[in-house]
Amino acid sequence: MPTIDEIAKLANVSPATVSKVINNRSYVRATTRARVEQVIAETGYVPSQRARWLSTRRSHILGLLIPYRSDQIFADPHLLEIMRGIESVADEHGYSLLLSTVRTGGEAANPMARLLSSDVTDGAVVVETLDVRPETAPAGVEKPWAVIGYANDCAAPAIHADDYGGACMVTGHLLELGHRRIGVISSAPRPSALDERLRGVRDTLRANGLDLADPLLGVGDFSPESGERAALQLLALPEPPSAIFALNDRMAFGALRAAQQLGLSIPAELSVVGFDDISLATLLTPALTTVRQPGYQLGVAAAEAVFAILDGAPLASPVVIPTRLVVRATTAPPRKEVMDESGTVA
Amino acid sequence: MPTIDEIAKLANVSPATVSKVINNRSYVRATTRARVEQVIAETGYVPSQRARWLSTRRSHILGLLIPYRSDQIFADPHLLEIMRGIESVADEHGYSLLLSTVRTGGEAANPMARLLSSDVTDGAVVVETLDVRPETAPAGVEKPWAVIGYANDCAAPAIHADDYGGACMVTGHLLELGHRRIGVISSAPRPSALDERLRGVRDTLRANGLDLADPLLGVGDFSPESGERAALQLLALPEPPSAIFALNDRMAFGALRAAQQLGLSIPAELSVVGFDDISLATLLTPALTTVRQPGYQLGVAAAEAVFAILDGAPLASPVVIPTRLVVRATTAPPRKEVMDESGTVA
DNA sequence: CTGAAAGCGCTTACAG
């Protein structure tokens, strides 16, 4: 690959002029431009990005910190939706995406700090999790960045879905159907989003004079298998729940399997609700009632926040993306006996 | 962020010495090293990757050309498996992944050429599709790259699954069960992988004295919806097939839905087979019989091929990753009447 | 063990 100097020599101009031609900067005489362009075409010259970055300070690369190990990333459709949103905005701006995952070896210590202090990317989006706390970002970050998730004491804008509201809607929906014993499958420890969802459940129950009894709070790890285990435990309770709200869709699928194993028909004998509305939710039979959490929009909003700062016009933070209850085929009123019983309880 | 010169000044040494400390190169007196390291720690200095790349010529970035629009990428679990494999090997080597997608605006002309001639990445993996033909790669590519898919007249190593063998196994399995009218859902136009699968079907049928009649060759576009439509057409035939082989899992899901719509019980009244074995395949009820195409291993092999060239020890090409028939719950012998009928036919 | 100098391949004011 020739360099700009060689092109200059071949075209009988200075490197500065070649640079002007390449970048359409300032005036260049038409004939000169033509000559340079010809040489470029003939040689197949492509300017070195690396050299360019050093002088312009723009790499046109957006960093994305995915604080999961790769086998988790690609298994989580919701995360993929987020990536899709980010990718789409980055693409519009002519940016490429650089994936940073948590390194297995070496200084896994603080991948966020590494991403934010490296000069490879012009900006970054960080997905908040238990392991990656936006609050721990180094002080003098020089590039724009945004957080997908909850970031309280943090200079970067935060974008998250209305987890609290979504959970309130689910709980309200189940109460309205007549459910009084509602099981919940959460995780431990809980990332902020699940905290919010659980808070939504508790507040809504309380507002209706009910409470989330400890045994009704199951624990999983986001995977379908863990949801299945947790659901089996809940359903083995002396007084099993008539409805299970799994705090993500994949665990809800597990709950569905558990019910199938026990021969419980859905939704007649057990209602199940998820959270996320991943595309799989509609493919299953029966189709899952869940909360639509628009991952795509989260990604879009986060990327836009970064570009807004880059353009000197920061947006207001936090951005809360609304969620929406999608009632499909896994929720129904509880069986008669349960209704009667709960009638007395309530 | 300070530069290497400032660090040098503060530590009372030359920039060259700071560089040696940073890179553990050649000998530096212990006390000098300590002094420099202290200054680095105090200032929080992080060397500029951009500058480094320009002198070392290694960016530690691996390019990945995904020739789909972003909404397709993230909807295809098989592609995600591939990415996961690539990511994992890249990670081992301390490399990050740069995603190149087909740009919507601008010079969508030849994203492959752009990726291969840019100096941003040290190497690249290209996913072959109808739109991205490895054969059209520019002549003097200076960086190592590998193709996932079929690449005939091409310098780069190619890695693909044994599509042909997988399809042969499926067809053999269905024939063994007693099926004689087998419908196939393909796409048009067909990428190389589907060509191979279809060839496998045809060869196996022929070896058994049968043929794939034109009306039995349905056409979809990889999506579940298209699979559903194609299956409905096949099943509306005067002599409908007793088994449908969808050339990817997502279309197989569509076929399953079509059967459900028509009230056909699976597998008693219709056998369905897919290809890919995406994780969803086991979650559905009944679980899908399909061909395991190890996307993860494809990604691993492709990334390893790139690093092998980078290390000066190219691997043999093409690499064919074996496929495996996974018989689950969507295949069974055809209904009696059909068997009898076919008995006469065969 | 340490440093001065040249170089990586561009861009950017500044003259002309």
Place this chain on the structure above:
DNA sequence: CTGAAAGCGCTTACAG
């Protein structure tokens, strides 16, 4: 409209 010169922030032989 065009070019000489300096600079982006490192690394790499080469002296010492």
